[in-house]
Amino acid sequence: MKTEANSAPRRLKDTLYEHFARIGKATSSPKRLEMLDLLCQGEKSVEELALHAQIDCKNASAHLKVLSASRLVTARREGKRVFYSVADDSVCDYWLATRTMAEKRFAEIDRVVKCYFDDRETMVAYDRDVLLGKARRKEIVVLDVRPRSEYDRAHLPHARSVPIDELERCIASLPRNKQIVAYCRGPYCVLSHQASTMLRERGFDVLRLPDGVLEWQNAGLPLATSSSSLSSKE
């Protein structure tokens, strides 16, 4: 049933590829990937993850156990809840690499995304460093519409945190004489799209940035955290 030719190099290879395959097994379920993607934005409880992925807690817990067994995530208990987070930055790099390759290899991903969002004309058209300059000179307002905890962990330089469900309330405080650029978790996240649509209806000059912090960082640009509003790098 197993390999009969049990030479030493064969045993070595079998062991090694068995280990590598664990990564594949862990990332072979859509729901697990959805949770991993979310975890790349920051620590989350089982409950939050289950809610986002639209599965029940039991099921989410089981999936998280698989991710955890593959060393992709780690758990930390805080009172009643357990918080999961990515085991290390190399996991985010890996996830981004996977996504990038998948986008390149599967034309249908691009197609389905383009078809869903369909807002090429209201997307940021200039380069990331141009955007960074505009933001630094306060010519535009960069809006992070993710939950505050994700903003706190890492956000684009000079970005202001306005979680999507506070947007309605904060709308009066947004400038009407400046361009607004909204971003969220990345090219597949719907939050910035929702924000952009809503603000446009109210007459704001608003563009959507398809980047998230992962994409931004991957482009070699600096991030900021809540403690220091601007990263020391760059």
Add this chain to the structure above:
Amino acid sequence: MKTEANSAPRRLKDTLYEHFARIGKATSSPKRLEMLDLLCQGEKSVEELALHAQIDCKNASAHLKVLSASRLVTARREGKRVFYSVADDSVCDYWLATRTMAEKRFAEIDRVVKCYFDDRETMVAYDRDVLLGKARRKEIVVLDVRPRSEYDRAHLPHARSVPIDELERCIASLPRNKQIVAYCRGPYCVLSHQASTMLRERGFDVLRLPDGVLEWQNAGLPLATSSSSLSSKE
């Protein structure tokens, strides 16, 4: 049975993560990874792949069909045989990224490899660019002990092709007054280790380089192909 909350964003996410999970599914089998790894060195027939992975052709063919359905590899027919190759360089990048993360996250990979090879004192200790300099000035002889076809596709600059099964025959042509550096497919390939052991027994001054062409290229260093013995870059 499927997701009841069939909102549009949910459908989008389901579609996207379903696609990403295809990559995971394809890379969840050790044998498939072994073949993919080999394909990163160059085009191979089903037969060759089956031989290397020590499975029968039927099984190999089935696995290759899975890799092919996930767009990781492509097939080309030439006469009786079908040759598979990686679909594009991003697949090699992806594979290297996966391997790198797995090495970082699984201490046991390192352990099992160290235990198997156990030749730290006879491994190249200087940097890659130092090696490149020594090779260029002909102070050392760099030996590519992989099959000739893999050498032809890409090899380290100034490397000489001496496939492992021709080594015995070529041994007289190797210099005894220079250091020899042998490399093969990468840190887990046994070929360079075999070559190094064999040459040391014959009294040669030989070191093993754990790099393969993937690792070398990933370090930002140039490669050569058979047509031009030295890459145009750098």
Add this chain to the structure above:
DNA sequence: CAAACATTCTAATGAACAATAGAATGTTGG
């Protein structure tokens, strides 16, 4: 066109896995 060969397709079996529900664990607050 027939024989030889490499590969793929089809079907069947057994193992691994996702989803689900119920029981158990561990933590907080009274």
Add this chain to the structure above:
DNA sequence: CCAACATTCTATTGTTCATTAGAATGTTTG
């Protein structure tokens, strides 16, 4: 210590997947 809660563990069921063997396809050679 008990009640409420989040999470995990256990057991069950249906599905998917790897492997195997036999039939079929496609290609070359005589």
